[in-house]
Amino acid sequence: MQANLTFIKVDVSGLAPPEPMTVILNHLSKLTAQQCLLIKHRRQPFPLYEKLNDAGFSYHCVAHSQDDITLYIFHQKTQTVFDEWLATSGLAISNLATSDLVKGKG
Numbered sequence: 001m002q003a004n005l006t007f008i009k010v011d012v013s014g015l016a017p018p019e020p021m022t023v024i025l026n027h028l029s030k031l032t033a034q035q036c037l038l039i040k041h042r043r044q045p046f047p048l049y050e051k052l053n054d055a056g057f058s059y060h061c062v063a064h065s066q067d068d069i070t071l072y073i074f075h076q077k078t079q080t081v082f083d084e085w086l087a088t089s090g091l092a093i094s095n096l097a098t099s100d101l102v103k104g105k106g
Contacts, residue, residue, distance in 0.1 A: 004034070005082065008035055008036070009038050010040070021048055028073065033075045033077060037071070037072070040068075040070060042068065044063070044069055045071070052073060056076050057073050058082070059072060
């Protein structure tokens with residue numbers, strides 16, 4: 001049985017720092033285990049990644065180009081559900097960057 005995720009789209013690509021972090025953290029405070037944030041960003045938010053890990057979230061980042069990033073953020077307990085979705089989504093695995101901290105290596 002495959003569980004489903006609901007994707008919540010958030011575009012922070014036009015915002016100046018620190019607004020993207022504020023918007024993302026606000027959405028995370030309401031995110032349920034059945035939801036995944038799908039964030040359009042213009043750069044990788046490296047300061048956010050440690051906060052995500054500390055707060056119990058995982059992420060996957062797809063860099064379409066240097067200034068076009070798609071970031072998926074979800075609860076760590078939903079990792080298997082996200083991995084199942086990823087396997088059937090058609091996204092190229094070679095384009096994904098995953099934090100070692102998220103995988104418990106940090």
